[in-house]
Amino acid sequence: MALNTDPNIPDPDGFYAELLSAHEGLSDEASVALNARLVLILANHICDRAVLTEALSAATKGDAS
Amino acid sequence: MPLDDRYQLAFKLYPYERSADQDASAPVRHPVVVMGGGPIGVATALDLGLQGIPVVLLDDHEGVGQGSRAICFAKRTLEIAHRYGCGQPMLDKGILWNVGKVFHDDRQVYEFNLLPEDGHRNPAFINLQQPYFERFLVERVREAQAQGAPIELRGENRIDAVDVKEDHVLIDITTPEGPYQIEADWLIGCDGASSPLRKMMGLDFEGRVFEDNFLIADITMKAEFPTERWFWFEPHFKSGDSALLHKQPDGVWRIDFQLGWDIDRAEEMKEENIRRRLDAMLGPDVDYDLVWSSIYTFQCRRMKKFRHGRVIFAGDAAHQVSPFGARGANSGIQDVDNLGWKLGLVLNGTAPESLLDTYDVERRHGADENILNSSRSTDFITPKSKISHVFRNAVLDLAEHHAFARPLVNSGRLSVPCVYDGLPLNTPDALADGPARTRPGAPCPDAPLKDGFLLDHLGGDFVLLGIGADVPSQTEVEGAALRGLTVPADGDIKDRYLGDRPGAIYLIRPDQHVAARWPAYDAELVRAALARAIGKD
Numbered sequence A: 001m002a003l004n005t006d007p008n009i010p011d012p013d014g015f016y017a018e019l020l021s022a023h024e025g026l027s028d029e030a031s032v033a034l035n036a037r038l039v040l041i042l043a044n045h046i047c048d049r050a051v052l053t054e055a056l057s058a059a060t061k062g063d064a065s
Numbered sequence B: 001m002p003l004d005d006r007y008q009l010a011f012k013l014y015p016y017e018r019s020a021d022q023d024a025s026a027p028v029r030h031p032v033v034v035m036g037g038g039p040i041g042v043a044t045a046l047d048l049g050l051q052g053i054p055v056v057l058l059d060d061h062e063g064v065g066q067g068s069r070a071i072c073f074a075k076r077t078l079e080i081a082h083r084y085g086c087g088q089p090m091l092d093k094g095i096l097w098n099v100g101k102v103f104h105d106d107r108q109v110y111e112f113n114l115l116p117e118d119g120h121r122n123p124a125f126i127n128l129q130q131p132y133f134e135r136f137l138v139e140r141v142r143e144a145q146a147q148g149a150p151i152e153l154r155g156e157n158r159i160d161a162v163d164v165k166e167d168h169v170l171i172d173i174t175t176p177e178g179p180y181q182i183e184a185d186w187l188i189g190c191d192g193a194s195s196p197l198r199k200m201m202g203l204d205f206e207g208r209v210f211e212d213n214f215l216i217a218d219i220t221m222k223a224e225f226p227t228e229r230w231f232w233f234e235p236h237f238k239s240g241d242s243a244l245l246h247k248q249p250d251g252v253w254r255i256d257f258q259l260g261w262d263i264d265r266a267e268e269m270k271e272e273n274i275r276r277r278l279d280a281m282l283g284p285d286v287d288y289d290l291v292w293s294s295i296y297t298f299q300c301r302r303m304k305k306f307r308h309g310r311v312i313f314a315g316d317a318a319h320q321v322s323p324f325g326a327r328g329a330n331s332g333i334q335d336v337d338n339l340g341w342k343l344g345l346v347l348n349g350t351a352p353e354s355l356l357d358t359y360d361v362e363r364r365h366g367a368d369e370n371i372l373n374s375s376r377s378t379d380f381i382t383p384k385s386k387i388s389h390v391f392r393n394a395v396l397d398l399a400e401h402h403a404f405a406r407p408l409v410n411s412g413r414l415s416v417p418c419v420y421d422g423l424p425l426n427t428p429d430a431l432a433d434g435p436a437r438t439r440p441g442a443p444c445p446d447a448p449l450k451d452g453f454l455l456d457h458l459g460g461d462f463v464l465l466g467i468g469a470d471v472p473s474q475t476e477v478e479g480a481a482l483r484g485l486t487v488p489a490d491g492d493i494k495d496r497y498l499g500d501r502p503g504a505i506y507l508i509r510p511d512q513h514v515a516a517r518w519p520a521y522d523a524e525l526v527r528a529a530l531a532r533a534i535g536k537d
């Protein structure tokens, strides 16, 4: 399976708001830690090594791609 | 330069004795000279001596240094030691453990049980002080000598210079009674991580230094701690950035504290400061004696090539890893296992000299795997940046409640032998649906037989193993002895070597690695595979 970069999250605005609210009131440090835990949890769920590599490379390229 | 002891001895094993070579009018020539009497040098001398090859080992001390250094010896090392005839005393003396606990701060993150696979003579590993390991090797050398093995151990013989020629090496030696010279057809450099031989020859040793210091203390204590491995990340008792508690024989405990990079070494080595850290960890009521302590920085590096003409490097002289995963001495013993039979076949004229280049290729492959694993462990234990620290702690936080994060926790990946995948001595797999763990290049997994274990019958020579299939009992192929062994296709052997097949034929190298395997016996295929495995192809 290839990395899916098409719109794939139902209720995008709701998800985005939930993501931000998880960080609300956190120090920068606590936010960074939360993001790290979240990345690991999501990565485990994806589990496909090739997809993870693709995701890392897409994230590394950022808006430059 | 006079002979000064660089370290104190734990055991005096090879006291200086005058050799006839010192009174010879011209340098005496020896087939093999080993430089260094650490575990790797002594094992090399033993391997060759048991094959009947005359070998002279030179060490600048008279025995093994104090201070334990290595404590974890892995199954593969015990299997090799068993083949040499000194595995049993190691097992008898060593400590077995299965439970490990990982802590972060004051919380237990998780606990694991190694539950080693059944049907092996040897456990996954034992804890044993390095001086004992070396002593058992030397005691085996003494026994072999008494039975006629042509091994000579020369203590307080320091190699000061070498002149490497096309077909031999001229060696300058200093002893308490003055200098002398000998010549060697082959010189094996087992002179440790700071290898003077490498320097004499102007050879490289490149890699990574980890910017961290570890205080290592061996203590004896009365307190009851379970025989488990405990590892703390950022421990609440603040004795270091990480801490390790591990049991050794004789009531000795190994304790490691990670101190960080900018430390005052002399200050940290003061007994009162070591005790301050130990007291914080063990609590005020624990009575203990400090047996030995030292501060280490760790490196991961290797030589570009391990063979330089008539000089061959093995052990720490060739490659160095951080101790996480216990891959130092354990991988060095695999070097010896790999080099011994190849040098034996070259010396008796059965194999071309180029076979020794495959030592270089195979063991560099092993060293790279060890360096990769040990670097990754070190990166986890000593995060190199803010964000790597964040991820490390995220893993630890999650591991407490989520099983998925536990395999990411890396406080050392224990040494396992490498598979020589895709390397030149293997014959392509003719049993592609067979178990992957016994593919060509893999070390043979042990399995119980009616009497004893499979590995007891493998090694030393090439073995043609017929599992549920007949093979000729003894032949000579391409000048090399080939021993046949037929075993029934049942139990663990079936799982480990056959999978769903009724039978198979394996060609096994003298170091117990698989060279080739087939569904059925074919003399011509066996001949070709053996020729290839001894570099005649």
Ligand SMILES: Cc1cc2nc3c(=O)[nH]c(=O)nc-3n(C[C@H](O)[C@H](O)[C@H](O)COP(=O)(O)OP(=O)(O)OC[C@H]3O[C@@H](n4cnc5c(N)ncnc54)[C@H](O)[C@@H]3O)c2cc1C
Binding pocket: B035, B036, B037, B038, B039, B040, B041, B058, B059, B060, B061, B069, B070, B071, B072, B073, B130, B157, B158, B159, B160, B190, B191, B192, B193, B196, B216, B296, B314, B315, B316, B317, B323, B326, B327, B328, B329, B330, B331, B332
């Ligand atoms: C703290 C610590 C913990 C470790 N834990 C483990 C572990 O749990 N498991 C594991 O497998 N490994 C471990 N290791 C690594 C292990 O100790 C080494 O890999 C092992 O000692 C290497 O053996 P060697 O024979 O190659 O070298 P060495 O043991 O260094 O021996 C080299 C020998 O050469 C001699 N020599 C040097 N110069 C000359 C000269 N000019 N002439 C003659 N002789 C000379 C020296 O005196 C010495 O006897 C650990 C290391 C450290 C520091």
